[in-house]
Amino acid sequence: MYSKERAQQITKNDVKFIPAGIQENVALKSARVAESPTGRKFFEVVFEKNGATLTQTEWKPDNKNGQLSDEDVQRKEDNQFSRIMQLLICFYKDEELVFNGTNFEEFAKEVVDYLNKADKSKLLRVKIVYNDKGYTTLPSYAKYTFIEPMILPEGQTSAITELRIDNFTKPVVADVETPVANPGPSESISISPTVEAAVENNAENPYGLPF
Incomplete structure (x- = not known):
């Protein structure tokens, strides 16, 4: 039997996502280390604005079944480290960030520890883009600024700008x-x-x- 009364009792659990664009007054909410059902290691960082969220997942750089050289894997690791430093430097001075990790697992734990201890009252300006699968994410590049504190040092202007390579429109998959x-x-x-x-x-x- 179909019942309107029972149908209306189902609680909606809609999830709001921060849209693509250069977003202001974004808060760091949480960070955690985890592992996928297939055994891939990752850590995730959750941002929040007006009840909407962005979950950024950082995976352990994949060697693609040994097809990449050690230099290629090192470049992936360096790019990931540089991108994460953009986030950490919003909350810490450079000399306060001391890393001793020799592998991804140790690196991920250090990053998550720093983020969970950060002053989350400090708001951020964040560039959010679409990836080729149609999901919102932080940009994958490291050489351009995509995240910074909302309150910048006196005389300093925002370094975040829209680039031609940024995709702010959801692709049709x-x-x-x-x-x-x-x-x-x-x-x-x-x-x-x-x-x-x-x-x-x-x-x-x-x-x-x-x-």
Whole structure:
């Protein structure tokens, strides 16, 4: 039985996300070290503005099954460290930041410890962009400023500017088509994921047609 009363009792749990753009008065909320179900190490930093959030995930640089050289992996690590320093320097002086980590796990723990001890009343100016999967994130580059304190030293102006490489518009991510073998001898066709699911769930009427 369908019931309007029961349906209206379901509590909505909408999540508000900070939109892309150069956002002001953003607060650092929390940070933590974690591990994905597949065993990949990462740490995440949560920002908040007017009840909306941005969760920034920093993964352990991946060597892609050994395809990258040691120099390539080192460049990834250096880029990640430089990006995180932009955030930390919003709360600490350079001489206060002492790192002893020899691997990602130790580095992540140090970063999270610093962030969780930071003065979270200090608000930030943050550049938020879309990645190629359509999710909001901090920029992946290190050589341009993307985060800074709202209150800058006297005489200093904001270094954050919109760049041509910044994507402030959510990209359209197309469905991935799955090739399916044709009964014919040499041809093939592609069907959408929606139709593919129908084929798996209803072999007698694969396209879900009413006749």
